[in-house]
Amino acid sequence: MSVVEQYARARVLTGADLPDEEDGGAVPVVLRYDPEDDPRSVRIGLPGRGSREWTLPRALLEQGLRMPAGTGEVRVWPCGRVQAVVEFHSAQGCSMVQFETKTLLRFLTRTYQAATAATAAEPVAR
Template sequence: MSVVEQYARAHIVTDEDVDRLDPAAVPVVLRYDPESDPLAVRIDLPGPHAWTFDRALLEQGLRAPAGSGEVRVWPCGRVQAVVEFHSEQGVSVVQFETKTITRFLRRTYTAAAPVAS
């Protein structure tokens, strides 16, 4: 099993000071490490912001609003999805193209598939 990392660009809205960021082109990293936690994914936002949460939540949120604890995911029209993160520092809302998340999820299931002997 191998780690899956997918670099993506997303729109971010946050109540933090983001003057240094271009809201039209924010780099993010989608990460899945089946050795560390086969049920979780991680999203790294610019700066020291990283969120780890259940992979099933990400998948469910592509079809209908879903949430667990500090993370919420929901579809936004036909081609976008929103991931909302809550912390003591505030709320960050990240908007992705649905195809980006779908492609990432497919890769995670391939990486987690058992190897036939």
């Protein structure tokens, strides 16, 4: 099965546990999908002290690009026509990270292609 890993730059809006960057808060982020590990979830890896990785339902990320979605530790919502915000809550506080919507859409498209390929490659039980 094919793991999808996409590197992106995102803008940090808030978050004491994330590094301050000179270029307006832009940080490198890793978007990851492993259909063998969990076909319904994606992971977002954030830099900073201890590098934090968040797992969230793929459907939540997709829904959040159209309308506010999520409760609890992860929330996603559109921010204008070309950006989306992902908000992460932890014991250390809240971090809000802004992505270009097209980056997240490209990633989601690749995850669905990988999931389809993985399903097609499964042997047929007789």
